[in-house]
Amino acid sequence: MYALILTACLAAAPDSCAPRLLPAGGAPDAAACEAGAEALSARWLAAHPALTGQGWRCAPLSQVPALDLAEVAPGVHVHRGADAGFTPENRGWIANLGVVVGHDRVAVIDPGGSREQGEALFAAIARLTDLPIGPVILTHPHPDHIAGAEVFVEAGAEIIADARLPEALAARSETWAESIPAQIGAEAWAGTVLVQPDRTIAAPEVLELGGRSLTLTPAPRAHSDADLTVRDDATGALFTGDLVFRGLTPVVDGSLKGWLGWLDAPPQGAPVIPGHGPVAASFAEAAAAQSNYLAGLRDAVRAALDAGLGLSDAVPAVLAAMQPLADHWQDFPATTARNAAAAYAEMEWD
Ligand SMILES: [Zn+2]
Structure with missing residues (x-):
């Protein structure tokens, strides 16, 4: 298989150029790739005005840099993200990503950051x-999981997400398009466009891949406003998205109470592939530390509210109360401070 590779440079920094793989230009041989390359490259650049082109080439797809995947169950492959927040060094490659190979097609669970x-x-x-x-399933709206989706749109895949995702993404995509390159570097973000799903689901749904199926289950507001889980019915492997964090401090961007409620009645399946952190053999192993953290956050915020503290005093009080957990989690102080503020706002009127 041949791939169309466009050399694209940041319009704002013309010396900053990188190869962009255009999946729509893929072809069985070089001649077929080259035949459509000029027109396709021009169309793509017109749709990505932050970039300018400096030529293209057709090369074997095997020469394109590939992500590491590990097979965690038969036909279930996982890329492990860096266990950290966004940095220029990790280029935003921090989320766990999944691939499930059926007889007829391949599913992607989160297309990358x-x-x-x-x-x-x-x-x-x-x-x-x-x-x-395809399908390419978005577990929730956060860009570290879904910002790679446009590549798969261009490859002809159907993008599927929870019914609440389009609104959540639309509300913040402009902010993210500015804030994330500031964190990971403009080069690492070059060419990224946050795209909406082709189809959404509001109730559990089974997707057939030929010889195996995936069960998608929307969750109540929890980590985000639009979380869903994906279970591979053949092996039981369960992708939780960011409903489960290991190692990296859990981020409360939906509802702390909703998240704790979800953890009380978790979906069945193993191994468990969390949104961040190592794959676990069971849900209990995957989520025990996170449950402890979130319950501790709830209790500390409740204590601050009961003591009559305003938000600006409550945040440091919650951080101090949770300090015994700090060594267990990456990015603990900054994320816990934001979580404290979010939980305070949620619980203030209880
Ligand atoms: Zn997330």
Whole structure:
């Protein structure tokens, strides 16, 4: 298989150029790739005005840098994200991503944290199988999980998400398009466009991949406003998205109470692939530390409210109360301070 690779430079920094893989230009041989390359490159650049082109080439897809995938159950492959928040060093590649290979097609669970990472995931899947890619499932609206989706749109995949995701994404996509390159670097974000899903679901749904199926289950507001889980019915492997964090401090961007409620009646399945952190053999192993953290956050915020503290005094009080947990979590102080403020706002009128 040949890939169309466009050299694209930041319009604002013309020396900053990188290869962009355009999946729509893929072809069985170089001649077929080259035949459509000029027109396709021009169309793509017109749709990505932050970039300018400096030529293209057709090369074997096997030469495109590929993401590392580990098979955690038969046909279930996981890319492990860096256990950290956004930094220039990790380029935003911090979320766990999944690939499930059926007989007829391949599903993707979260397409990556940038255009660049989505391309590397696409290249990794091409090394696993020639099957068509799709559905691509977005576990929730956060860009570290979904910003690579446009690569798969261009590959012809259907993008599926929870029914609440479009609104959540629309509300913040402009902010993210400015704040994330400031955190990971403009080069690492180059070419990234946050795209909306093709289809959404508001109730559990089974997706057939041929010979195996995935069960998608929307969750109440919890980590975010639009979380869903994905279970591979053949192996039981459960992708929780960011409903489960391991190692990286859990981020409360939906509802603390909703999240604790969800944890009280978790979905069945194992191994458990969390949104961040190592794969676990059971849900109890995956979520015990997070449950402890979130219950501690609830109790500390409740104590601050009961003591009559205003928000500006409550945040440091909650941080101090939770300090015994700090060594267990990456990014603890900053994320816990934000979580304290979010939980305070949620619980203030209880
Ligand atoms: Zn998230």
